[in-house]
Amino acid sequence: NAGVTQTPKFRVLKTGQSMTLLCAQDMNHEYMYWYRQDPGMGLRLIHYSVGEGTTAKGEVPDGYNVSRLKKQNFLLGLESAAPSQTSVYFCASSYRGKVEPQHFGDGTRLSIL
């Protein structure tokens, strides 16, 4: 049982490059989330999705785009990476977001030079 899988685990980018982070869950969860964690801080919500084909902004959405074309996948895109986006990115998923805990992936460590 894989749970929530994030790829890649590590990545180094140059300023201005683009990339996509992939999150896949095998628990048939409706809700999926992308968070970022900066040093010494808790996680902050970037974007989330309450179902296939839907996305919404979280606390810190600027500079990111997301897509949820399939229920099991949630993609986070950086169109033009900036050093301020250096962070650890976590994906999570849950049933309906209300009566079940969120399950987290192991994170993607992203460095922008």
Add this chain to the structure above:
Amino acid sequence: GIQVEQSPPDLILQEGANSTLRCNFSDSVNNLQWFHQNPWGQLINLFYIPSGTKQNGRLSATTVATERYSLLYISSSQTTDSGVYFCAVERASNTGKLIFGQGTTLQVKP
């Protein structure tokens, strides 16, 4: 927005000691979770506890929703308990959006 404050920010214990971590939140919530982030950065879900008391081995948690706080108890601490403990809450939004506290960094010395 809702504020989540955790205390203490840092805690150093000798192996075998007990500890209590606190999470205060500023508004009504319908979801509260405690997480342990281990030294490898993985987030481990400890408790889903919007109210009441739960126990899992040496760990237990109590949330008093009416008074807007939650406590995480660690008994007979072990070095493997080291890491950062996060409290996260969701307001009554039905979208599951979690707001995290700043965390408590725990170091258990042998």
